[in-house]
Amino acid sequence: MAEPAQADALAGALRVRAAPDPAAELWLLPQRAAWWPREATLFVADVHLGKGAALRAAGVAVPAGSSAADLERLGALLRALGARRLVVLGDWLHARTGRTAALRAALHAWRHAHADVRMVLVRGNHDDRAGDPPPELGFDVVDEPWPLGPWRACHAPPRALAPQAAPVLCGHVHPVAVLRGPGHERLRLPCFVLRRGALVLPAFGAFTGGWAVPAGAEAARAVLADGRVWPLPQQWPAPWQPVAAADEPQGQATS
Numbered sequence: 001m002a003e004p005a006q007a008d009a010l011a012g013a014l015r016v017r018a019a020p021d022p023a024a025e026l027w028l029l030p031q032r033a034a035w036w037p038r039e040a041t042l043f044v045a046d047v048h049l050g051k052g053a054a055l056r057a058a059g060v061a062v063p064a065g066s067s068a069a070d071l072e073r074l075g076a077l078l079r080a081l082g083a084r085r086l087v088v089l090g091d092w093l094h095a096r097t098g099r100t101a102a103l104r105a106a107l108h109a110w111r112h113a114h115a116d117v118r119m120v121l122v123r124g125n126h127d128d129r130a131g132d133p134p135p136e137l138g139f140d141v142v143d144e145p146w147p148l149g150p151w152r153a154c155h156a157p158p159r160a161l162a163p164q165a166a167p168v169l170c171g172h173v174h175p176v177a178v179l180r181g182p183g184h185e186r187l188r189l190p191c192f193v194l195r196r197g198a199l200v201l202p203a204f205g206a207f208t209g210g211w212a213v214p215a216g217a218e219a220a221r222a223v224l225a226d227g228r229v230w231p232l233p234q235q236w237p238a239p240w241q242p243v244a245a246a247d248e249p250q251g252q253a254t255s
Helices: 004-009 051-057 066-081 101-113 125-130
Strands: 014-018 025-029 033-036 041-044 085-088 118-122 139-142 146-148 151-153 168-170 175-180 186-195 198-200 219-225 228-231 240-245
Touching: 004 066, 041 066, 066 101, 175 219
Parallel strands: 041 085, 085 118, 118 139, 151 168, 168 198
Antiparallel strands: 014 025, 014 240, 025 033, 033 041, 146 151, 175 186, 186 198, 186 219, 219 228
């Protein structure tokens, strides 16, 4: 049974499985992350630390504090879940110009607070430009695709999937869903996208844009709103199956 703190962290989450492998089960979290309980591993994508500083260095007037807030959110999630490993699916840092002294100090303090967590960065396109995390942060830095149990950890969604290939976990496109109501209301919400053989995570960083993923037969979307993950009515592409929300009886499918 989950500890109380872990149960709180899973509130509003949606459990999905990449059938038929029972080990390939994830919780899609309203905190813009995915949790693999079998290996106590947290996946996030597109944190983009230092983006605000990089924009200010380029003369764009944006407020400070977004990177500190993102690190605080991520640290709280690691603690609540009791994570033993963090896998960043690319774009941990935004740009070299964002690697300020303040960010370096915040990162060192944050890493010290989570010294017992193994951290892995799958390089993304922004990491190529910003550079790898400093060695003293203790990240294992790998290139995509990085095999991990039943998964392949990547940054960008695959262009094509080989038959019987392990499901890909990725980010890069910062997916959002645009929902419209009968009164011309319009909501733009971050979402998970479940494609044939791939799960695309929403951007973890709060100071990021988003790409609107249209409704269609080739991808299922699960939006984040009101502290929950809400699967939209749709067919789920193979191999994905919804299992249950965190506060529903286990084994009861969410439609």
